[in-house]
Amino acid sequence: MAPTGEQHLLSTEILNRGVETSGPDAGSMAFSVRVRRRLPDFLQSVKLKYVKLGYHYLINHGIYLAAVPVVVLVFGAEVGRFIREELWQKLWDTTAAYDLLAVLTFVVVFIFTLSLYFFSSPRSIYLIDFACFKPDDDLKVTKEEFIELARKSGKFDEASLEFQKKILESSGIGDETYVPKAIMSTENISTMKEGREEASMMMFGALDELFEKTGIQPNDVGVLVVNCSVFNPTPSLSAMIINHYKMRGNILSFNLGGMGCSAGIIAVDLANDMLQANMNSVAVVVSTEMVAYNWYPGRDRSMLIPNCFFRMGCSALLLSNRRRDYRRAKYKLEHIVRTHKGANDASFRSVYQEEDDQRFKGLKIRKDLVEIGGDAIKTNITTLGPLVLPFSEQLLFFSTLIKRYLSGTTKDKGGVTNPRNSSPASSSKPYIPDYKLAFEHFCIHAASKTVVNELQRNLGLSDANMEASRATLHRFGNTSSSSIWYELAYLEAKGRVKRGDRVWQLTFGSGFKCNSAVWKSVRHVEKPSTNNPWLDCIDRYPSEALSQSSQVHPVNFN
Structure with a gap:
């Protein structure tokens, strides 16, 4: 101002x-x-739409990063399967061409995904x-x-x-x-x-x-x-x-x-x-x-x-x-x-x-x-x-917020909080x-x-x-x-x-x-x-x- x-x-x-x-x-x-x-x-x-907006920010900024662990896990599992099947011995078999092609294809996809993440994610400022x-x-x-x-x-x-x-x-x-x-x-x-x-x-x-x-x-x-x-x-x-x-x-x-x-x-x-x-x-x-x-x-x-x-x-x-x-x-x-x-x-x-x-x-x-x-x-x-x-704080916040919402706490026209019933839960404050x-x-x-x-x-x-x-x-x-x-x-x-x-x-x-x-x-x-x-x-x-x-x-x- x-x-x-x-x-x-x-x-x-x-x-x-x-x-x-x-x-x-x-x-x-x-x-x-x-x-x-x-x-x-x-x-x-607290209005839930603003909490929802915060998670919208989080998803937008983390979507590419979330894809990387998935690709790494799949890649690791595929490599493990080939190791168990004695990949190096099969390279000279008649099926070796197929297995080698699968490995090369996956490597290309993995590199492409990483490149997409690094080029699409925001630059560090x-x-x-x-x-x-x-x-x-x-x-x-x-x-x-x-x-x-x-x-x-x-x-x-x-x-x-x-x-x-x-x-x-x-x-x-x-x-x-x-x-x-x-x-x-x-x-x-x-x-x-x-x-x-x-x-x-x-x-x-x-x-x-x-x-x-x-x-x-x-x-x-x-x-x-x-x-x-x-x-x-x-x-x-x-x-x-x-x-x-x-x-x-x-x-x-x-x-x-x-x-x-x-x-x-x-x-x-x-x-x-x-x-x-x-x-x-x-x-x-x-x-x-x-x-x-x-x-x-x-x-x-x-x-x-x-x-x-x-x-x-x-x-x-x-x-x-x-x-x-x-x-x-x-x-x-x-x-x-x-x-x-x-x-x-x-x-x-x-x-x-x-x-x-x-x-x-x-x-x-x-x-x-x-x-x-x-x-x-x-x-x-x-x-x-x-x-x-931290996740622990978000969990406590949401639990008390949902509990308060389900208890039916409302506000009258003067802005004063009034529960629909007299139970203690209905008048509880949200976790800060x-x-x-x-x-x-x-x-x-x-x-x-x-x-x-x-x-x-x-x-x-x-x-x-x-x-x-x-x-x-x-x-x-x-x-x-x-x-x-x-x-x-x-x-x-x-x-x-x-x-x-x-x-x-x-x-x-x-x-x-x-x-x-x-x-x-x-x-x-x-x-x-x-x-x-x-x-x-x-x-x-x-x-x-x-x-x-x-x-x-x-x-x-x-």
């Missing part, structure tokens, strides 16, 4: 309380803001390395400085400043996040010039680091994918990169706009498709968002929330389908599962860019965003489950699979403290599993589609990624969309000594602030 837009599953409702009858504000309109602090228990109702942009320290602000700078800009009244202050206090964001200097200017900052300057600083900073780390020359890049939700100039951001680095003229370039915080995985999926179609190629994926260009200077409180959460950030990663890159790659792409709820009108308008009554542009967050986001996440992880969960058995590391989009806490509760994850998400939110804020790469950089800075480890990246954003990417480490990732955004502060995490962030307290802002 756009930096201003994914204000993430933090549902805000503005209530008109009428006219104040007393106090210093007597005679003026009074409003209260109610912030919903919990995601729904989205694993309490490797993540050679990635880089996360770290702004200069002069762009760093504390929460108090943020409010003071907003006050000095003259764009907000006291009520709006107080509202933003209360949001920041419960946001999970620390005092070292980065914002462009332009956002506190008294002038209009939503200009193309300001947007291009911020984009150049972040994209070129991340790409310079990526090219330095990998040794790849810009002219060697065959595919370029850039995603930025709200800021989409002409020429495009991808064209800016091609012009700056003087890339080759036949590069396949793509620019994704308006796709929200989940666009990072969408960009990886597009690069994956391009690499499947183009042999011996490398692809660069850049994920970012422009904070200044998306800044909202008005008074609509549902549009002010993005100002509080989004901060500067950009990631750049290098993907390759070349077999020789396996030795130096860090990760191999295992799965990508995408879920889009845009066909539903409520989902489509849950985060909506529009103008307020003062004609200020901003992202409107609807009050039902919590339920919409929970449904999209539930659908995505239900589809992903059959691809990644243990995703810790499928993954060693979790990079869940650092949208807000509320979202991180509620996903932890729903998925049954530990504080250690959510540490990277909480640390990223605290240190860098919500950096939109690039946040999952700051989280993976955190895990690498801690030296926790070992050979064979599986990493789950989960993102969600406007549309409404939820996407998952699964990576497998192909080697032990050493602690970085340079070119990592966490090097100057990694020893301070996990901190006491993260422990406090794991506690959820419902809040009403009046």
Whole structure:
């Protein structure tokens, strides 16, 4: 979602309380803001069609692989039969010609089947390395400085400043996040010039680091994918990169706009498709968002929330389908599962860019965003489950799901689960699979403290599993589609990624969309000594602030 837009599953409702009858504000309109602090228990109702969809993915990806053991077994049995009949003695008999022809025929079929599998199966896609942009320290602000700078800009009244202050206090964001200097200017900052300057600083900073780390020359890049939700100039951001680095003229370039915080995985999926179609190629994926260009200077409180959460950030990663890159790659792409709820009108308008009554542009967050986001996440992880969960977990999940289905558990019109009978089985909850058995590391989009806490509760994850998400939110804020790469950089800075480890990246954003990417480490990732955004502060995490962030307290802002 756009930096201003994914204000993430933090549902805000503005209530008109009428006219104040007393106090210093007597005679003026009074409003209260109610912030919903919990995601729904989205694993309490699972639709079988999404489980079925997950197995559809599995069958599509494994059909050729499943044929290989069958061919091997048949071939082994045939060879065994010939050995038992003393094949070598029969080669000189009158029937030897027939037996030899049968063997040669089977060998040809076996080789053909293997060739069909290797040429038809998807190419392995490797993540050679990635880089996360770290702004200069002069762009760093504390929460108090943020409010003071907003006050000095003259764009907000006291009520709006107080509202933003209360949001920041419960946001999970620390005092070292980065914002462009332009956002506190008294002038209009939503200009193309300001947007291009911020984009150049972040994209070129991340790409310079990526090219330095990998040794790849810009002219060697065959595919370029850039995603930025709200800021989409002409020429495009991808064209800016091609012009700056003087890339080759036949590069396949793509620019994704308006796709929200989940666009990072969408960009990886597009690069994956391009690499499947183009042999011996490398692809660069850049994920970012422009904070200044998306800044909202008005008074609509549902549009002010993005100002509080989004901060500067950009990631750049290098993907390759070349077999020789396996030795130096860090990760191999295992799965990508995408879920889009845009066909539903409520989902489509849950985060909506529009103008307020003062004609200020901003992202409107609807009050039902919590339920919409929970449904999209539930659908995505239900589809992903059959691809990644051990058989034991799938068996337990299905047994309790079928038991609950046969017991006749239904939902009334209000969405409350009611059994048709009073037996304990009818009200039992479905078994929640243990995703810790499928993954060693979790990079869940650092949208807000509320979202991180509620996903932890729903998925049954530990504080250690959510540490990277909480640390990223605290240190860098919500950096939109690039946040999952700051989280993976955190895990690498801690030296926790070992050979064979599986990493789950989960993102969600406007549309409404939820996407998952699964990576497998192909080697032990050493602690970085340079070119990592966490090097100057990694020893301070996990901190006491993260422990406090794991506690959820419902809040009403009046």
